[in-house]
Amino acid sequence: MKDHGSTVTTSAGETPAAASLPDTVRAAVSLPDSTTTVQTIDPEGATSAAGWLKVESSALCGTDLDLYQHGLAHPTVMGHHVIGEIVSLSPVMQWSWDVAVGDRVALEEYLPCGLPTCDACSKPDIYRFCPDADLWGGQRRVGMLGTHEGSGLHGGNAEYMELSTQTVLHKLPRDLDSNLAAWTQPFANAVDWVINIGGATSGSRVAIIGPGYHGIAAVAAARAAGADEIVVLGRNSRTSRDRLEIAQAMGASIVVNDDAASTSLALGRHGKATGFDVIVDTVGLGGPALQATEHLRKLGRLVLAGLGDTPVTEVNLKTLVRGASGVVGVRGRSPQALTRSIELLAAHDTGLEHVPSIDVGLDGVDELFRTLLDRSGPSSPHVVIRPSL
Numbered sequence: 001m002k003d004h005g006s007t008v009t010t011s012a013g014e015t016p017a018a019a020s021l022p023d024t025v026r027a028a029v030s031l032p033d034s035t036t037t038v039q040t041i042d043p044e045g046a047t048s049a050a051g052w053l054k055v056e057s058s059a060l061c062g063t064d065l066d067l068y069q070h071g072l073a074h075p076t077v078m079g080h081h082v083i084g085e086i087v088s089l090s091p092v093m094q095w096s097w098d099v100a101v102g103d104r105v106a107l108e109e110y111l112p113c114g115l116p117t118c119d120a121c122s123k124p125d126i127y128r129f130c131p132d133a134d135l136w137g138g139q140r141r142v143g144m145l146g147t148h149e150g151s152g153l154h155g156g157n158a159e160y161m162e163l164s165t166q167t168v169l170h171k172l173p174r175d176l177d178s179n180l181a182a183w184t185q186p187f188a189n190a191v192d193w194v195i196n197i198g199g200a201t202s203g204s205r206v207a208i209i210g211p212g213y214h215g216i217a218a219v220a221a222a223r224a225a226g227a228d229e230i231v232v233l234g235r236n237s238r239t240s241r242d243r244l245e246i247a248q249a250m251g252a253s254i255v256v257n258d259d260a261a262s263t264s265l266a267l268g269r270h271g272k273a274t275g276f277d278v279i280v281d282t283v284g285l286g287g288p289a290l291q292a293t294e295h296l297r298k299l300g301r302l303v304l305a306g307l308g309d310t311p312v313t314e315v316n317l318k319t320l321v322r323g324a325s326g327v328v329g330v331r332g333r334s335p336q337a338l339t340r341s342i343e344l345l346a347a348h349d350t351g352l353e354h355v356p357s358i359d360v361g362l363d364g365v366d367e368l369f370r371t372l373l374d375r376s377g378p379s380s381p382h383v384v385i386r387p388s389l
């Protein structure tokens with residue numbers, strides 16, 4: 001299979017074709033004490049590499065901040081929303097991935113086992129649930145493997161990264177704007193959550209809780225679906241207000257709401273008589289999000305994309321049953337959503353061009369993490385590490 005995320009289990013013993021690697025590779029290595037240093041790494045340690053990628057961009061998301069803040073298990077080259085150009089490739093992976101040296105690709109973060117005995121990997125579109133690739137399980141993921149494995153270059157925060165036989169990748173158009181290309185993976189998540197799972201379509205009314213990285217991507221997905229109205233709820237902090245302004249520039253109506261418990265009331269005020277077709281909680285409000293089901297239209301869907309720890313106090317089952325409403329948790333995205341994400345980005349109709357891009361070189365990664373965690377950093381959610389800077 002080509003663009004469906006399949007992996008092969010044969011050895012990648014062949015020498016990757018057209019190797020054009022430098023003797024040393026600069027990489028931002030993040031340490032268990034939540035600091036990052038730039039190191040030069042010898043790529044020769046990659047004895048089982050299936051290929052090499054020259055990294056164009058590595059976009060930062062909330063998972064990176066969580067991992068960094070809570071302490072990495074090993075020194076790690078992080079970065080899991082990676083775009084780049086293939087600079088070398090083993091013949092078997094050239095065939096398996098249907099790509100060639102010089103192709104521009106987007107990587108998925110999952111490194112699924114690919115074994116026929118694995119329930120998730122034996123189906124074409126749910127390999128992201130492979131226990132090996134689980135964020136709370138095997139953690140075999142791009143940007144999570146330690147520097148002690150192979151070359152150590154397994155994340156996007158480096159000039160080059162090693163590709164393995166487990167790598168899942170998708171071809172990108174060569175002329176796709178670099179800022180838009182860096183949205184490929186989070187926008188694919190939003191396409192799955194808002195359109196494929198939430199069911200948003202032309203004329204839909206969509207509410208999005210949280211104007212963060214995935215909230216903004218969800219606005220773009222709702223736009224791409226042809227939604228009639230998009231309402232975004234955010235808090236009254238500097239970062240949130242700036243992000244709400246971005247959502248507004250993309251065509252959304254915005255609501256400032258600092259009280260999670262009043263989320264349902266806030267949505268009620270903006271849901272008009274008919275309510276919403278889709279409500280997406282990107283922050284994990286927990287109970288308050290579930291109460292928002294009161295403001296779903298018939299057959300509407302509440303999509304839970306965040307992990308909240310607020311206890312669920314009250315859910316109106318009558319509303320859920322009478323409205324034939326759906327409540328669904330989501331994780332990552334299907335490979336089909338990634339393909340659709342690339343098509344929509346190439347069509348230039350997502351509104352994501354309104355989101356300022358914060359571009360940072362490898363030397364700026366340590367400060368970037370520090371300022372994002374102490375909330376003094378940039379407020380745009382589109383933060384992109386570009387090793388060439």
Ligand SMILES: [Zn+2]
Binds near residue numbers: 062063064081
């Ligand atoms: Zn991510």
Ligand SMILES: [Zn+2]
Binds near residue numbers: 119
């Ligand atoms: Zn598997």
